[in-house]
Amino acid sequence: MRLRDRQSRFWRCGFSGLSGRVLLTALFGLLTAAFLWQPLPAAAASDTEASAPVSSLSAKSSPVAADGRRIVRIGYVERSFMPEERPDILATFAWLKKKLPQYQIEIRNYTIPGLEYAIRHGEVDFFLETAGFYRRVYVQGLRDIATMITREAPNPSEAVGSLILVPYDSPYKSIEDLKGKRAAVSWIEAFSGVYIPEGELAARGLSPDHYFHYVEAGSPMTNLLAAVQRGDADFALARTCTFEQLESTTPEYAKQFRAVSLKKPDAVFHCRTSTDLYPYWTFISTQTATAPVSRAVTVALLTMPETSHGVAWGVVSDFARVDGLFRTLKAGPYAYLRVESVGDFVRKYRTPILFGVLLILLLIFHSWRSGRLVEERTAELEKSRLAEEAATRRKLEAEKKLETFERVSVIGAISSLITHELNGPLSTISNCCGTLERLFERTPPAPVVTRMVALIEKQCWRSSEIIERVRGYAKNRNRExxxxxxxxxxxxxxxxxxxxxxxxxxxxxxxxxxxxxxxxxxxxxxxxxxxxxxxxxxxxxxxxxxxxxxxxxxxxxxxxxxxxxxxxxxxxxxxxxxxxxxxxxxxxxxxxxxxxxxxxxxxxxxxxxxxxxxxxxxxxxxxxLEEAKGASPEPRAAAVPQPKDKASPS
Structure with a gap:
């Protein structure tokens, strides 16, 4: 509805006399000029750069090591992980190095801004970060390949949330009591510490803007609690399952805090949470990772056995909930949604609009010229496509003729060696063997003679079978x-x-x-x-x-x-x-x-x-291979093959 209202207001502003193409071009010209000239905050600039199309990124191919192996570069932010998680992350990296010896795996530790820069400039092939970071910096070419699974969160789609912790003797009972209070978070852009709690506020019908005052305390989670105890913050926004780990390691310290606004217990998720749940740590491939490398890394991750802490890797079908969270908060890739009306737009970008008007005539000409070029290019591509399809058809026809020629050549070569006249001698040999067997019934010979006669008869049968096979092949009869x-x-x-x-x-x-x-x-x-x-x-x-x-x-x-x-x-x-x-x-x-x-x-x-x-x-x-459907394994043959019973070669 908002988009429709905004369009109708533009029509009432005097643009109804122009053609549809001119109107659309003028509107885009204003938007482009506004965003080009308006100074943006650092965070917004970061999001804009990260959302640039892949064509604007300097995608660098992975280098090759001295021994000829392709170097696979994996980036991550070590400080983002809790101390308890780091052994499992290192175990994952060790597993990749073990399972992919054909590649030289390089693990690169970044800061958050450094990792964003490396992704935009094609300096990593894969990176490991939260689902929120992945969707916030999403650019064309990024692809999630595996998401972490833990014993506490066996469903990778619902594996992380936020837990609101207050001092045990504080008067706060719910999230509504915390409006305007100071929240201790690991860092100001933390997915589980900032975006997920704000999404919970929006879900409760509260405005998340300036609801909390954030205090950046760093990681691990004990730093957040220490900030609360020092009086720097009123409460802590901790990642789910971290408080349970604190209770198991230092229960006396954990008893000094309590959780508020808890969700109902979940039969699958085994930790307390104050918010909805989202995907956990995710492995992402970038535009520099080739298809074979991505396939190899994906298979290695999905086949990795559980670590000693029960960590493994699974697949998340989609990240729609994460995208929906950012859309609701109008943050990350959806920050542009904060401009909700023409009035907001004019008040915010008044100066750039004046410059944009000067570009409209040039953009109109550019639109007309681009349309002509697109039409010409489309005609050329259509012509090229038709030529390619014709070449493909000719190639398939040539391959079919070549296959037929090969079959005829093989049949001719085999038929020149094996003819139907061989059945006569084979029948004679087989009959002689039968006669000898009946003679041996009256006068038993040495055992070796009996075995040799049986072997001769078996080979006669086999030769006859080969002849019949050649005939069937020549007649193009396929056996089941x-x-x-x-x-x-x-x-x-x-x-x-x-x-x-x-x-x-x-x-x-x-x-x-x-x-x-x-x-x-x-x-x-x-x-x-x-x-x-x-x-x-x-x-x-x-x-x-x-x-x-x-x-x-x-x-x-x-x-x-x-x-x-x-x-x-x-x-x-x-x-x-x-x-x-x-x-x-x-x-x-x-x-x-x-x-x-x-x-x-x-x-x-x-x-x-x-x-x-x-x-x-x-x-x-x-x-x-094919599974043996109900078939039992055949016994292994002895050193000397045994003859078949009365096999006739004819």
Missing amino acids: LVPVNFSAALERVASMRRLAHPDIHITLSLPEKPLFAAWDELEMELVANNLIKNAAEACASNPAPRVAVTLSEKAGSAILSVEDNGSGDQSEANTPLSPTPLHSTKGNGLGLGLLIVKTLVEKISGRLELSRAGGITLARVTIP
Whole structure:
């Protein structure tokens, strides 16, 4: 309603004859000139500077340390924290340094004005302060990432308020009795000591302006009580939960004071309070923090275990209550709301208005010219957008064609090696194995012969399955993916490779908990078999051949690493490799093994990475994991695979 009344009064002042654009330009011209020429108090100037858009800030990118690591700069104000809180803050900084070794964490202690300056000039990537400070100095690019949680305040959205403390024998019973009295606060811009109590006054229908006379006593909270005892102040405005800590450490001293205007006890918040509650200490990222750094710091904070005092970090959905507090008080970023009418505006900025009138004609021309430039620029941007969309469509079409070409190439290469005629020999071998088994029923042979025949029959079945898979792939038939025990399948493949390469030391390292992936079991074994087989053949000429197979889990993905010492150049630097179709370093190789592996892995949204360094060749496969829904882990295979019952290859 106030905005509407103000607009109607402007219309009645003789502007109705101008166009809408001219009127709006003239109004903004007056406001701009007024604020440019009117001397502002220091506090207001600070708020205005802090609220400047990010384009006006000198955002400096984080420097890089001598060892190549990015320097992550974290600012905070040590004197803002109570002595009891500082160990938990230091523990948080130590946790970040431990969890983020890829960055060099620098902790910088500032004063309040110094921290505001560092934020405006891009000298910190993150800072730790109260929610009130965050919203008071808010500029574009700031983003809250985590808020402190304590045992006393497990809800980060309602974690801090103010407690009014008076001498035990004082006559004051409520906040209404304290009008015009002296209040001891830590500092004149304290969120919990000044703004929150004034918000409580406004909520009770009282005018917070000049209701209290503030006496700056500094921190910790005992300084506020000392000021009251000396007679410098009539009462203290302390942060919630500090009085409970005083009662636990020095109960005799705490008994000399009592709290007034207490709120009803809260089942979640375990401390006394005289005001409403707001978010607590908050970690904020600035415009200089890149997305990977912000993500890494956020994950580290949210996964930090509780400290010995029960401090952890959580997420606040929004800071609307803090913004509402400043809006109600017309303070911080809402200080401009104190000008409530045209009369107030004219009386306060009479001199600047005279200069503003001289700028109106120039601003009108500027408005017209800006409109023309905006229209031209909009047309250029629209043209650029259409061209970019066309380029994107062409890129997607080219990628689709390339994918189709790769699929056809792989199918052609595989089909040239495996044909349907193989089913005939495989059937013959399988039938012969069956005949031998029936013969062995009458004349039992040595146990090793029985095992070898069973192994031959099993491998015939497996070969036939591979042929059918190739046919299905050629016909673009996708088999249903089910959770498969990656650990058990890998151990079976490793056992077979040990039998095939008895002179090569093949080690296998599996996680304690089986890993399950949504994959086809045969394709999984085919990938593992190709990688281990290639590694074993590559290091066969080494005097001490070694193949290390490792399965691990990271960030919801299974990582299969196969290392071999087949490369003889120990001084070779880290070199990425890539599979090349129809090219192989082996004399009888076709260069299709790794291409098949890459195709099968990428088919399930995985990736294959090859590298060589210091005489070691590494193949790493990363595939997404899936929880085994009701599936029990498969038993690990023995050293020699057991034959399946009557498996026919045809």
